[in-house]
Structures are given as C-alpha cells and as structure tokens.
Amino acid sequence: MVESWEHEEVVTRLGRRSGVPVTVAVHSRRLGPAAGGIRLRQYPTWQDGLTDALRLAKGMTYKNAAAGLPFGGGKTVIAVPSSVSLTPTLRADALADAGELIASFNGTYLAGPDIGTGPDDMVYLRSFTDHVFCLPESHGGTGSSSGPTARGVLAALRAGLAAVFGSTSVSGRRVVVVGMGSVGSLLARELSAQGASVVVADVDPAQCAGYEQVPVAAAYSVAADVLVPAAVGGVIGPRVRAPLVVGPANNQLVSDDVAAALRDAGVVWVPDFVASAGGVIYTLSREASGLDREAALARVETIEETVATVLASASTSGTTPLAEALKLAEQRLDTLALT
Ligand code: PHE
Numbered sequence: 001m002v003e004s005w006e007h008e009e010v011v012t013r014l015g016r017r018s019g020v021p022v023t024v025a026v027h028s029r030r031l032g033p034a035a036g037g038i039r040l041r042q043y044p045t046w047q048d049g050l051t052d053a054l055r056l057a058k059g060m061t062y063k064n065a066a067a068g069l070p071f072g073g074g075k076t077v078i079a080v081p082s083s084v085s086l087t088p089t090l091r092a093d094a095l096a097d098a099g100e101l102i103a104s105f106n107g108t109y110l111a112g113p114d115i116g117t118g119p120d121d122m123v124y125l126r127s128f129t130d131h132v133f134c135l136p137e138s139h140g141g142t143g144s145s146s147g148p149t150a151r152g153v154l155a156a157l158r159a160g161l162a163a164v165f166g167s168t169s170v171s172g173r174r175v176v177v178v179g180m181g182s183v184g185s186l187l188a189r190e191l192s193a194q195g196a197s198v199v200v201a202d203v204d205p206a207q208c209a210g211y212e213q214v215p216v217a218a219a220y221s222v223a224a225d226v227l228v229p230a231a232v233g234g235v236i237g238p239r240v241r242a243p244l245v246v247g248p249a250n251n252q253l254v255s256d257d258v259a260a261a262l263r264d265a266g267v268v269w270v271p272d273f274v275a276s277a278g279g280v281i282y283t284l285s286r287e288a289s290g291l292d293r294e295a296a297l298a299r300v301e302t303i304e305e306t307v308a309t310v311l312a313s314a315s316t317s318g319t320t321p322l323a324e325a326l327k328l329a330e331q332r333l334d335t336l337a338l339t
Pocket residue numbers: 035036037038063111112113114115133134145250276277279280283284
C-alpha cells in the first residue's frame with residue numbers, strides 16, 4: 001500500500017480511443033528525468049493499475065539511483081480491465097492513448113518497455129513522442145532490454161551464489177524460474193547451459209516446454225537452491241524454502257517486512273531493484289549517454305559487485321539486504337542531487 005503521498009506527479013487518464021485507463025506515475029526526478037517502462041496488462045480495476053504504477057515508479061527511483069544512473073523513477077501502466085478481451089485493435093488504441101499521455105510530459109519522463117510491451121510497440125509509440133527507448137536496431141534503437149536484464153540477473157546471481165554457497169558457479173544447483181516471459185525464458189536457457197538443473201513455472205504451460213515444470217502456486221515454496229522470480233510482483237512471502245532468491249521481477253516482496261523475516265529464516269534475498277537493473281543500465285547508457293555496446297554491458301556486469309557489497313554489509317551489520325540497498329540508493333539520491 002502507498003502510505004503517504006510522495007510522488008512528484010501522477011496522471012491517470014481515460015484513453016479517448018480505447019476507454020482504457022492509463023497512468024503515468026513519476027515518483028522522483030531528483031537525479032534527472034524520470035525513466036521507466038510501460039506495463040500493459042489486465043487488472044481487475046483501474047485502481048489496481050494506478051496502485052501498481054505508484055509502486056513500480058517508486059521502484060524505478062531506487063533502481064536508477066542504486067545503479068548510479070542520472071535518472072529518476074517513473075512508470076506507465078495501461079490497465080486493461082480484466083472484464084474485456086484484449087483484441088489487437090484495443091491494444092493499439094490503448095498504446096496510442098499512452099503515447100499521447102507520455103508526450104504530454106515533454107521529456108521529463110522517458111519510457112521503455114516492460115511486461116506486455118516490446119520494441120515493436122516502441123516504434124508505434126515514437127509516432128506520438130520522441131521520449132521512448134528500446135526501438136529495434138533496424139529503427140536506430142538498441143532493441144529489446146530483456147537480454148541485458150537477464151545478464152544483470154546472472155551477475156547478481158553470481159554474487160548471491162558466492163555469499164550463500166561459497167562459489168559463483170550455478171552448475172549442479174536446482175533453480176526454479178517463475179515466469180517464462182521475455183527475461184525468464186532467457187534465464188532458464190542460460191542457466192541450463194551453465195549446468196543448473198532448471199525447474200520452471202508459468203501461468204501458460206506452453207511457455208514451459210522442454211523443462212521440468214511446477215505449478216505457479218507451488219513454485220515459490222518448492223525446495224531448491226535458488227528461486228528466480230521473473231513474473232509480476234507481490235509474490236515473495238516468508239515461506240520461501242530456497243536459501244537464495246534473486247530475479248528480475250519488480251516489487252517482489254509481499255511487503256517490506258518480509259525482508260527481515262527472510263533474513264531470520266536464513267534466506268538471502270537479493271533486492272529486486274538491484275538485480276533487475278540490467279535493462280535500464282544498458283538502454284540508458286547507450287541511448288541517453290552514448291556508450292557503445294561493450295561499455296554498456298560492462299556497466300551491467302557491475303551489478304555483481306553492487307550485490308556483493310550489499311550482501312556483505314547486511315551480514316556484517318545484521319541488517320537486511322533491502323536495508324543496505326535502500327541505503328545505497330538514498331546516498332546516491334542525496335549526493336548526486338547536489339552535483
Ligand atoms: N522494464 C524496465 C524495468 O523495469 C524499464 C526499462 C527498461 C526502461 C529499459 C527503459 C529501458 O527496469
């Protein structure tokens with residue numbers, strides 16, 4: 001729940017073409033223009049979409065700050081009602097409505113893809129606003145951010161494995177990937193290639209072909225070495241059984257106090273806003289700061305060191321990885337904002 005008003009600017013508008021409520025939430029611009037993806041999915045009510053946008057935008061403030069990026073946090077949520085069917089026409093209309101709303105921010109909010117949107121949608125959105133990222137390379141962009149996001153998770157995973165098992169190798173470990181979307185499926189493939197025994201779960205069983213499967217409802221508490229949340233958030237409670245949790249999903253914890261419960265249960269949870277930053281780091285380093293591919297990927301790899309530092313400080317000071325990651329982000333928010 002959002003406890004008190006802390007966002008800089010939030011606009012929810014009923015799309016004039018689609019009738020779908022679209023929210024752009026800007027949590028903070030202290031470090032620069034707000035940046036964050038466009039989520040398009042079905043929600044029971046428009047309030048659920050708004051609540052998600054508020055949480056996700058705040059998460060982006062911490063994600064960008066912890067990653068040392070000169071950007072604030074924002075997010076767009078296109079909240080298609082669960083009661084209607086998402087036809088291609090409705091989807092296109094809703095994207096157009098979102099494009100128009102994003103344009104009205106005049107570059108103080110920069111949008112990329114998120115769950116439910118991809119590089120081709122960004123091409124369409126460019127006809128409404130310049131302030132969208134991740135167009136395909138054929139359109140002069142840097143393409144999908146899913147690959148770099150997955151690389152960032154693998155970097156975070158190495159640091160987590162070193163802290164929990166004393167070795168950065170995932171070979172021979174049983175890993176559960178929950179959510180076989182664009183990032184989860186890349187992770188499942190790469191982890192298998194690295195010798196892990198991979199178990200997957202997805203609401204759509206067709207996405208799980210080729211892997212041992214567990215039902216989504218059971219996946220978060222299955223016995224495994226590593227749990228990789230790669231779907232929607234609000235899923236990690238205190239009953240996780242894997243000793244290491246690290247994945248690309250945003251806002252993973254059911255609530256912030258789960259961080260302490262996990263620590264007390266001996267579970268190492270790598271803060272989501274650190275582990276999932278590979279996509280924004282790569283895309284913004286390239287498209288906004290002009291780095292080349294290698295330099296941008298090298299920046300993504302620094303997630304390993306950030307996670308190692310966060311986990312080490314949490315264990316020496318007896319706090320939680322969440323507290324240490326928040327401290328890191330807040331230090332950046334305080335110091336970078338002054339320069
Ligand atoms: N979906 C991305 C995230 O949650 C947001 C994003 C990716 C924004 C790439 C811009 C570019 O971090």
